[in-house]
Amino acid sequence: MSAAGAPGPAPLHVRGVVLPEGDHRDLYVVDGRVTYERVAGAETVAVGYVVPGLVDAHCHVGLDADGAVPPAVQEEQALADRDAGTLLIRDAGSAADTRWIDDRADLPHIIRAGRHVARSKRYIRNYGVEIEPHELVDTVADQTRRGDGWVKLVGDWIDRDAGDLTPCWPGDALAAAIAKAHELGARVTAHVFGEEALPDLLAAGIDCLEHGTGLSPELVAIMAERQVALVPTRRQVDNFPRYADQGEPKFPAYAVHMRELYGRVDETLRAAYAAGVPIYAGTDAGGVLPHGLIATEIRMLHERVGLSAYDALGAGSWRAREWLGLNAGLHEGAPADFVVYADNPLDNLGVLAAPARIVLRGAVVR
């Protein structure tokens, strides 16, 4: 401590089993980083199973059912995610400017996708930038500047004339827009519920698909070969029957279609996992669902989609961190973002519902 500067945070100590390696270790935190060299005087803040900070790979901070929300509500959303152990969010589209969160050391890291890029009058009102196909390349370029390396397209949505889901974009527009994003160093993902939009998105070189309930074995093989990621948002898919009921009076064909997709969802997603498609945990919080459901999503990837407990936890922790360009594990010198649980989540993913201690940027936040 010097007269000129504030004292640094006191060093911390955690004793336990560090996942995914599973080694018994004494972990210390000094100046926001992990070290395994003993630090005299470090305060022991937890004993248990240490997991690299959880990742919600499909989340919307700044949105509710009606569109953008003010900063005070954004803060509540980010805190709900953080207190569930989510220390990194891939924001899959938000109508609000949440950039201020980057200056708050006590709130999760956010990797943004800008605003949803949607076809005119073909998405939830007040959510996205609504455009026509000839504007897609320029809009995608704009959103790469607004985001943090991702762009989010709405790939299909209900078409009032057809009375069912139809693709939002022609293949040539998608190919040009995705090529533009890649040229600008951004990856592209798309919301897709149905079958029809998928071949063009994959042919255009998309990097990731959200939901993916319309995937066929042929398309799953393409995804596996090219390692195109899938974020199934399995908890969100449980709302399909409700969306079907809501749409039924005006769009009976859509209702039938949504129930069909829902009826085979676990078969569809299990095939993707079996084929080796990289799968990540995303809750889709912020529109319909509340924030803070990452433990539920990870558990559902295991119980419903059939991921092993190790793969399901990796899908919401170390593997997702690596995919998003952050430190995967808690090796020497890694940023100290981790969650400690009293029991081993690999024996029972239910323990994820009750974090014993959360350390974010080297500080205890819970």
Ligand SMILES: [Zn+2]
């Ligand atoms: Zn979403």
